[in-house]
Amino acid sequence: MGNIYKALTIAGSDSGGGAGIQADLKTFHALGVFGMSALTAVTAQNTVGVQGVYPLSVEAVEKQIESIGTDLGTDAVKTGMLFSAEIIEAVANQVKHFRWSRLVVDPVMIAKGGEPLLQEEAVNALKKYLLPLAMVITPNIPEAEALTGMFIQTMDDRQKAAQRLYELGVKHVVIKGGHDDDGDEAVDLLFDGQEYSFFTNKRIETKHTHGTGCTFAAAITAELAKGKRVKDAVQTAKAFIQAAIEHELGIGHGHGPTNHWAYQQTQLS
Numbered sequence: 001m002g003n004i005y006k007a008l009t010i011a012g013s014d015s016g017g018g019a020g021i022q023a024d025l026k027t028f029h030a031l032g033v034f035g036m037s038a039l040t041a042v043t044a045q046n047t048v049g050v051q052g053v054y055p056l057s058v059e060a061v062e063k064q065i066e067s068i069g070t071d072l073g074t075d076a077v078k079t080g081m082l083f084s085a086e087i088i089e090a091v092a093n094q095v096k097h098f099r100w101s102r103l104v105v106d107p108v109m110i111a112k113g114g115e116p117l118l119q120e121e122a123v124n125a126l127k128k129y130l131l132p133l134a135m136v137i138t139p140n141i142p143e144a145e146a147l148t149g150m151f152i153q154t155m156d157d158r159q160k161a162a163q164r165l166y167e168l169g170v171k172h173v174v175i176k177g178g179h180d181d182d183g184d185e186a187v188d189l190l191f192d193g194q195e196y197s198f199f200t201n202k203r204i205e206t207k208h209t210h211g212t213g214c215t216f217a218a219a220i221t222a223e224l225a226k227g228k229r230v231k232d233a234v235q236t237a238k239a240f241i242q243a244a245i246e247h248e249l250g251i252g253h254g255h256g257p258t259n260h261w262a263y264q265q266t267q268l269s
């Protein structure tokens with residue numbers, strides 16, 4: 001066996017299997033990375049919506065991270081749904097304690113159906129404690145608006161928002177374009193403090209986009225765990241999410257999950 005790369009996801013459980021911890025672990029696995037998890041909350045969720053949110057205690061979150069940090073260690077870390085300011089602060093302290101530098105923060109706030117996955121007052125904790133530790137942050141447009149207080153309509157606005165997030169201490173800002181549905185392309189913007197890069201693919205006409213954000217950020221994390229540069233990791237993640245959306249599974253009665261094994265299959269064929 002060659003080198004085993006490891007990645008840890010700190011996020012909520014999606015019982016429906018399309019987003020959250022489940023999407024992250026499937027994505028790590030599909031990219032050949034050993035996945036580990038620390039749950040922050042359990043959601044009763046499916047393709048139709050979120051039927052319940054049950055946060056874990058701060059102690060339960062801390063203990064899971066400690067179990068991983070004191071034994072297996074990890075090459076990269078991703079955070080997703082963190083639910084509260086208390087959990088955010090605890091996670092930031094653990095990341096610092098174990099000196100985990102390859103940290104991808106997906107600032108999950110609201111599920112596609114509109115249900116809150118982060119308490120409103122926790123947005124400030126995200127900015128204060130976690131963003132300064134992040135190697136990469138991956139907000140969608142509404143999340144970038146909540147973090148910056150800006151209204152984002154044009155690509156120029158997005159570039160300004162990326163600059164503001166960079167000033168909060170994040171080393172690389174990716175503002176995703178899934179929500180910008182004018183036009184026939186899905187464009188993601190990356191800012192590294194110096195230059196802007198654009199990752200563009202054809203926009204796929206589908207309602208099955210549950211978990212796209214989680215999957216995309218998990219793919220970046222898996223590639224960083226292998227030691228890849230951020231720009232290359234984002235490039236692979238963009239190809240991964242495109243394949244996952246394109247080869248849709250069509251399961252459930254609402255917004256279905258993406259296909260986490262499609263990228264691997266397209267690579268093999």
Ligand SMILES: Nc1ncnc2c1ncn2[C@@H]1O[C@H](COP(=O)(O)OP(=O)(O)O)[C@@H](O)[C@H]1O
Pocket residue numbers: 139140141176177178179186187188201202203204205206209211212213214216238241242245
């Ligand atoms: N219909 C689509 N066709 C192609 N790519 C998409 C589509 N919707 C989202 N994406 C891509 O999926 C990733 C997640 O984007 P987005 O939907 O903005 O995030 P979130 O799920 O956090 O709201 C981005 O790379 C985005 O460009």
Ligand SMILES: Cc1ncc(COP(=O)(O)O)c(N)n1
Pocket residue numbers: 011012013014019020021043045080081108110111112117209210211212213214215
């Ligand atoms: C537990 C959990 N975490 C995150 C999301 C966001 O999903 P998306 O990737 O569609 O924004 C979700 N719906 N549920």
